[in-house]
Amino acid sequence: MHKKLLIPGPTEVSQEILREQSRYLIGHREKAFSDLYGEIKSKLTKFFELSDSYNPTVTTSSGTLWFDIVARSIVKEKALVCVNGAFSSRFAKTIQFCGKKVDVIEVDWGKAIKTSMVAEKLESSKYDTVVMCHNESSTGVRNPIYEVGDLIRSNYPDLLFAVDSVSSMAGDKIIPKTIGCDVVFASSQKCFALPPGLCISIVSDRAIERANNVSNRGSYTDLVKIFDFEKKNQTPFTPNISLLYALNKRMDLLIKETYARVYERHLEMAKCTRDWAKTHFELFPEPGFESVTLTCIKNTLEKNIKELIEKLALRGFMISNGYGMLKEKTFRIGHMGEWNTIEVKKVLDIIDDIWGL
Ligand SMILES: Cc1ncc(COP(=O)(O)O)c(C=O)c1O
Structure with missing residues (x-):
């Protein structure tokens, strides 16, 4: 029996989207491909309200590739990484593995990184890049990226800001220009409600300029090469064309629903799930910093x-246990992608029934 996925990714993918992947393939150096890819990028530009200085790109990879891209192509010497869970911790380690210096601001799992903590660190040492995970899927904490972006843009003109939005973009509100970030990326299997295999990213002109001055960028992780190919609406290496068909369809659906409504729907699902949780249990994240998508x-x-x-x-559904050391101590319900409050409520009712709550 198929279990519908309410885990923090992969999330449920509709038949309509799955069918898009069964189209005949085209060559990735053909005009037909550039037309398809160009169309997707125009839709990303429209949906995420990108101005001229922000550039969308789609890599054939999971989201983690962008830890490496940031490490190799963006961080020049030293990054400040905000760590409050498993994924932000992995991001910090990746930058170190790539041979760059890293300072961390680390707080307990369940806590958020506060803007004042970032301000204090930035005053005490010199960094070229700040890294923050917007939505820590391991803890359900949502970090204040808008405030941190504002702090950086108002006070540190040369500092670049990279945001892991893997499990929030296209569900929570991510408007790169308003955040003032330079790199923001998301995996296809989360709020975009596609199968895994693509990473959708938005990169500022400043970040591409920086990459031009960073050496040893690698090959698959070379941001300059990626954007050289973007000029002709191509990718440096063979992309997953089938998934791009599906992304093209997804963007049509998102644009049709509108950004405001997509965000509102995710807020409603979060409220419904939090209300249920607070009736019987407690929320794990500190108050005021709860994720909108899980x-x-x-x-x-x-x-x-x-x-x-x-x-x-x-009963045909799947939720997640706690992550790593939080196994059995917490559990996680993902409410992202195509889910809606009525369907989420049905699953919460089934949990009530199983547990006799
Ligand atoms: C916040 C966050 N960052 C990064 C990742 C890694 O993404 P991927 O598994 O697509 O490489 C995940 C995966 O769950 C995540 O939730």
Whole structure:
């Protein structure tokens, strides 16, 4: 039996989207491909309200490739990385693995990084790049990227700001120009509700200029090469054309729904899930910093989460246990992509039924 996915990615993909991938292939150096890719980029530009200084690009990769791209092509010498969960910790390590210096601001899982913490660090040392994860999927914490972006843009003109929006972009509100970030990226299997395999990114002109002055950018991680090919609406290497068909369709659906409504729908799902969670349990993130696309719930009733997941599977749905050390201590419900409040509520009712809440 198919289990509908309410995990923090991959999320449920509709038949309509799955069918798009069964189209005949085209050559990636053909005009037909450049037309397709150009169309996708125009739709990304429209949906994310990109001005001339922001450039969309789609890599055939999962989101993690962009940890490496930021490390190799953007960070010149030293980055400040905000760490409050598993993914931001991995981002910091990736930059170190690529041979660059890293300072971290680290807080406990469940806590958010505050703008004042970033301000303090920036005053005490010199960095060329700040890295922040918008939506820590391991803890359900949403970091204040708009305030941090404002701090950086108002005070540090040469500092670049890279944002991991892997599990929030196209669900939560991500307007790169308003954030003032230089790189922001998301995996296709999260709010874009596509199969995994693409990473949708938006890069500022400043970031491309920086990359031109960074050496040892690698090959698949070379931002300059990526944007050289963007000029002809191509990618440096063979892209996943089937997934690009699906992304093209997804952008039509998102544009039709409108940004405002997509965001509102995600806010409604988050509110419904949080209200349910607070009735029986507690939220894991500190108040005021809860994710809009997934809810991480503290298992205050000490329920058996593994067993719940197995029982829920028999009813056709899947949620997630806590991440890593938070296994059984928390559980996570992903409400991203094509889900809506009515459907999420049905699943919460089934959980009530299983647990007799
Ligand atoms: C916040 C965050 N960053 C990065 C990643 C890694 O993305 P991917 O698995 O697409 O490489 C994930 C995956 O769940 C994530 O949630």
